Amino acid sequence: MTDFTNERFPTSALYAAGALIAIAVITVGSIRAGVLPAPETAPESRVRRHVAVATTRDFRFEDRADGALLVTDVAANKLVFIFQPGTNTGFIRGVMRGMMRERRLHEVPRSGAVTVTQWEDGALTLEDKTTGRILELGSFGQTNRAAFAQLLVPYQKGGSGVPAEPIIPVMPDASSAPFLSGPG
Template identity: 75%
Template sequence: MSEEFTNERFPVSALYAAGALIAIALVTVGGIRLGVLPALETAPESRMRRTVAVTVSRDFRFEDRADGALVVFDMANNQIAQVYEPGSNTGFIRGVMRGLMRERRLHEVPRTGPVTVTQWVDGALTLEDKSTGRILELGSFGQTNRAAFAQLLAPYLPKPAGAPTGPA
């Protein structure tokens, strides 16, 4: 079987095409890094350019309790906003916070600072860690994961016009 391919050569045009593709990629990335080519606009830059308003924004602090619960504090009044008991479905929130705490450790900033969760008029939901400058677009993780953080803002959302203000 190996005798069938002994006289065949690899197509040189394929090597040239692969080399050209690699060269184009390197020139493009280098051009963007050096500022010769424009970089794509990020979501925060797009919102700033379009002057998208904030619907609601709150600062929260996340702490692990000794029993394994995750406690979320509203920094405006230092009150508990949410408690996720051990075993509750909080994997996404815990994963995001673990990543942010790791980044804070790498930047050598305090791990106890707040993170800001913001609901924008255009429907976007962001999580910002001002101590590291990190901004996460929570919608990019899917609706279920986005909803995990959106529920933290639910009590603070403005009531629609004509909605009852008291208990039902």
């Protein structure tokens, strides 16, 4: 058996780790103090590049007693989507719970609308104007982005506009989406 009592930790590794930590602290402090410029955010980038809004709509989300998710078009004051219990709405529900939690922390009403915006550059955002929170939905992956993108389909150019009856999306069957059918 080897006795490590006479072994010494390399001091150069300690100095390198300390230097790395010091550089990180100085960089973050400089950005916070305004000495170094902060990285440009996606909304700032769109303003700088003059990216136009392709489609935007305010929606209000609520859970129904049976577990369905109801989506109301605020401008039309009309129920436009009903996601039945068991449909793939986990991402929408998760995002909305996070926004409602933030509203509670900001002590603002939780019943307000959120804005879903499709930009000309392809970006899709969700904005809560009561708290100032903006989520870039593309950063959550294509499938999750599509969950919110489907809400804007009727409002896009050439679309039907406010649906006459609520749209009830259906889950694809297992034959068209084998990854949904589980192991088999």
